[in-house]
Amino acid sequence: MTGKLTIIGLGPGAPELVTPAAASALAEATDIVGYGPYVDRVPFREGQRRHSSDNREELNRSRHALQMTSQGRKVAVVSSGDAGVFAMAAAIFEAVDLGDRAWRDLEIEVVPGVSAMFAVASAVGAPLGHDFCAISLSNNLKPWSVILDRLHAAAKADFVISLYNAASKTRPDHLAQAFDVFRKYRTGDTPVIFASAVSHPDQKIDVVSLKDADPSRADMRTLVMIGSSMTSIISRPEKASWVYTPRFRKMDLA
Amino acid sequence: MTGKLTIIGLGPGAPELVTPAAASALAEATDIVGYGPYVDRVPFREGQRRHSSDNREELNRSRHALQMTSQGRKVAVVSSGDAGVFAMAAAIFEAVDLGDRAWRDLEIEVVPGVSAMFAVASAVGAPLGHDFCAISLSNNLKPWSVILDRLHAAAKADFVISLYNAASKTRPDHLAQAFDVFRKYRTGDTPVIFASAVSHPDQKIDVVSLKDADPSRADMRTLVMIGSSMTSIISRPEKASWVYTPRFRKMDLA
Numbered sequence: 001m002t003g004k005l006t007i008i009g010l011g012p013g014a015p016e017l018v019t020p021a022a023a024s025a026l027a028e029a030t031d032i033v034g035y036g037p038y039v040d041r042v043p044f045r046e047g048q049r050r051h052s053s054d055n056r057e058e059l060n061r062s063r064h065a066l067q068m069t070s071q072g073r074k075v076a077v078v079s080s081g082d083a084g085v086f087a088m089a090a091a092i093f094e095a096v097d098l099g100d101r102a103w104r105d106l107e108i109e110v111v112p113g114v115s116a117m118f119a120v121a122s123a124v125g126a127p128l129g130h131d132f133c134a135i136s137l138s139n140n141l142k143p144w145s146v147i148l149d150r151l152h153a154a155a156k157a158d159f160v161i162s163l164y165n166a167a168s169k170t171r172p173d174h175l176a177q178a179f180d181v182f183r184k185y186r187t188g189d190t191p192v193i194f195a196s197a198v199s200h201p202d203q204k205i206d207v208v209s210l211k212d213a214d215p216s217r218a219d220m221r222t223l224v225m226i227g228s229s230m231t232s233i234i235s236r237p238e239k240a241s242w243v244y245t246p247r248f249r250k251m252d253l254a
Numbered sequence: 255m256t257g258k259l260t261i262i263g264l265g266p267g268a269p270e271l272v273t274p275a276a277a278s279a280l281a282e283a284t285d286i287v288g289y290g291p292y293v294d295r296v297p298f299r300e301g302q303r304r305h306s307s308d309n310r311e312e313l314n315r316s317r318h319a320l321q322m323t324s325q326g327r328k329v330a331v332v333s334s335g336d337a338g339v340f341a342m343a344a345a346i347f348e349a350v351d352l353g354d355r356a357w358r359d360l361e362i363e364v365v366p367g368v369s370a371m372f373a374v375a376s377a378v379g380a381p382l383g384h385d386f387c388a389i390s391l392s393n394n395l396k397p398w399s400v401i402l403d404r405l406h407a408a409a410k411a412d413f414v415i416s417l418y419n420a421a422s423k424t425r426p427d428h429l430a431q432a433f434d435v436f437r438k439y440r441t442g443d444t445p446v447i448f449a450s451a452v453s454h455p456d457q458k459i460d461v462v463s464l465k466d467a468d469p470s471r472a473d474m475r476t477l478v479m480i481g482s483s484m485t486s487i488i489s490r491p492e493k494a495s496w497v498y499t500p501r502f503r504k505m506d507l508a
Binding site (some may be wrong): 007009011012014015016017018019020021024058059082083084085086087089090091092093094096097104105108110111112113114115118119121122123125126127128129130131132133134135136141146149150153154156157158159232234235236237239242244245246247248 | 261263265266268269270271272273274275278312313336337338339340341343344345346347348350351358359362364365366367368369372373375376377379380381382383384385386387388389390395400403404407408410411412413486488489490491493496498499500501502
């Protein structure tokens with residue numbers, strides 16, 4: 001039996017945002033591997049084995065998945081959102097690169113998904129309508145000085161920014177520092193979006209201004225988005241505002 | 255009859271990457287609106303009206319969609335990939351912002367999709383596994399000097415970069431200039447990906463090194479991705495290489 005490893009983005013949470021490609025790959029798998037809460041999102045199938053592990057176990061989990069694939073299993077590794085964005089796809093390929101050379105002969109497929117970032121954007125309008133970037137604030141994997149440099153570069157170059165891993169107990173002040181960087185380059189009324197559990201029944205999205213952005217609103221499940229100088233709010237009577245970044249008004253930067 | 259406007263990302267091309275949410279929204283629409291080739295991807299439905307227009311008509315198309323919605327139609331505006339990324343969602347909200355105030359009372363929903371960027375990434379491995387940004391090289395909508403500044407900022411800050419609208423007949427040298435910017439900050443062996451028609455039957459993906467990257471490989475359908483200093487290639491005997499950006503090796507930038 002020839003094994004296969006499929007790395008699958010499950011989308012942000014709603015079942016109707018799981019692609020048919022992801023659903024078929026899940027149905028064909030003998031083994032489902034991933035962080036517990038993501039494995040729990042996969043519909044139960046008789047005979048399929050489930051291997052849940054902790055959030056910080058990405059490289060060990062990757063090696064385990066590769067070993068099972070070598071043994072001829074059909075392994076599905078699941079991530080939330082898109083598996084290529086701060087998620088399992090890069091971990092798997094890193095494990096391949098550093099690991100057993102025989103792993104390079106395995107069949108590995110990545111099934112893209114609807115990323116959290118774009119799901120958040122669609123829930124409030126179109127804040128990522130123009131040039132944007134995504135930065136992880138986690139300094140488990142890179143020095144904080146590098147992150148700060150990137151925040152400065154992104155703020156100065158007027159990107160819309162999505163911050164992943166915006167808050168954690170071990171680094172309570174990082175998001176505050178990130179907001180301080182942006183306040184140097186952007187006006188106080190720049191829109192800031194705090195979003196958690198997007199597309200889930202308990203979705204929570206707040207749009208505030210940069211001057212009022214309170215870092216303590218974010219927890220480990222929160223994605224934070226900061227507008228560019230062009231990002232605009234469309235206010236509506238008695239309804240949630242829309243946020244978008246225009247494509248057609250020429251910027252008149254000096 | 256109360257109208258509704260749904261802005262839908264159709265994904266990169268393969269039917270199995272269209273989400274069930276997008277498929278239902280398309281099925282409920284009375285009118286399908288969009289750039290011709292995208293409208294052509296929507297399955298035919300008896301009684302549904304189709305309104306195809308040219309690529310450069312985004313704002314007029316948006317106004318037309320909003321007018322039909324005001325008249326009580328169920329309008330689906332379609333984009334390729336994710337509708338929020340250099341696509342119709344921002345155009346619609348810009349038309350709302352600048353247009354008839356009654357449009358603010360309309361029901362507008364954005365259905366996110368699998369973006370071209372993530373589909374390309376998944377086809378070659380996981381090049382967007384760490385901090386990344388997306389920049390449009392089109393200077394129809396912003397001055398070229400702003401684009402150059404962003405390219406410098408992104409290159410210097412060591413983002414992986416996706417270039418949208420990388421090539422066109424009216425600006426044949428922009429991609430060459432972009433590569434020149436990156437050559438100032440990155441080594442010649444930095445991976446560069448040229449991808450067109452990703453997930454379509456005629457998908458074409460080439461991975462080359464920055465020193466050999468020939469801008470004339472790109473046409474209007476090509477997405478170009480340039481690795482960060484960490485982006486690595488896993489070579490495989492007699493098979494296409496994988497490209498990924500590691501998450502776990504700490505960067506040792508000075």
